[in-house]
Amino acid sequence: MKELRLVYSAPTEEAALIALDRLEENWGKKYSLSIRTWRQNWAHASTFFKYPDEIRRIIYTTNAVEAVHRQFRKVTKQRSIFPNSLPAFG
Numbered sequence: 001m002k003e004l005r006l007v008y009s010a011p012t013e014e015a016a017l018i019a020l021d022r023l024e025e026n027w028g029k030k031y032s033l034s035i036r037t038w039r040q041n042w043a044h045a046s047t048f049f050k051y052p053d054e055i056r057r058i059i060y061t062t063n064a065v066e067a068v069h070r071q072f073r074k075v076t077k078q079r080s081i082f083p084n085s086l087p088a089f090g
Contacts, residue, residue: 003023003026004023007023008056008060009060010049020035048060
């Protein structure tokens, strides 16, 4: 949902709270549990806004991590035996 992104990509904590209020107005009935969780954990989530925008973008973007994992899977999928692995005990 597009409105949730407005919460975590807001430039300030105050703007994020306003975006969260709007999110609740539009989606509160359908996603009440999720929005309640955001509100209950706001003290922890709001720490996020103390970081510069560049760092925040890295924190909420998992694409970089997923790309690294994809590369690891490509390399390890092709190998059936790793040269420095220990022999299996049976």
